[in-house]
Amino acid sequence: MKFENPDVFNIKSEKMRKYLLSIILFSFAATSFCTTWVITNTGSTFTPATITITFGDNVNFTIDGSHAVLEVSQTTWNANGNTALAGGFSTPFGGGLVPSSQLAVGTHYYVCQAHYASGMKGIIIVQSATGIKENQSLPGLSVYPNPSNNLLTIKTSDNLIGLEYFIIDQVGRQVLNGKLVNETGQIDISRLSSGIYVVQLSGQRKQSFKVIKK
Secondary structure (H helix, E strand, O other): OOOOOHHHHHHHHHHHHHHHHHHHHHHHHHHHOOOEEEEEEEOOEEEOOEEEEEOOOEEEEEOOOOOOEEEEOHHHHHOOOOOEOOOOOEOOOOEEEEOHHHOOOEEEEEEEOOOHHHOOEEEEEEEOOOHHHOOOOOOOOEEEOOOEOOEEEEEOOOOOOOOEEEEEOOOOOEEEEEEOOOOOOEEEOOOOOOEEEEEEEEOOOOEEEEEEEO
16 A cells, blocks of 8 residues: 655645635635625615715615615606616615625615605615726825725825825715825824725825725
């Protein structure tokens, strides 16, 4: 009987271990970087009434028990009607989760099934995964590390000094702002909670990009 060299066996085992680990990490990254956006209601108004999300994100309606959500066509939405869109999403009274599988790239119009006639409605804009970078105006832009723990570095071939930045959270609130003070464009995000944010640079040239805070 021929036995395999133990060293060869160990090398193969190590390669297999690394391969399995890479699959696990890739799967974790693919599921961890999606976002679940929350829409609530204030009386007969959805809050926020319009959101822009990335393909792969979910939307959770956390609303009063007197409201239910129904996706409609743009024509029905404009007319304050409640004819359901074929294949569209809906939630029961009290809301619920609309998974990413029901949120294709494009604009989704929805109304409250009970209060549609009074104009209780909203819009979900779903952009492609790279949509936030489609209108790049800063040449050679790189952002790292992303995800980041404390310090975010922005690098481009342009001069960044004096460029204003605004950081916006998942519900559209501005949580941080300031001006870049050096060529590397470093931003301290240590005070932010873990999650996904949009960083907007504003000046003669503008740029928006998504970052993940660990």
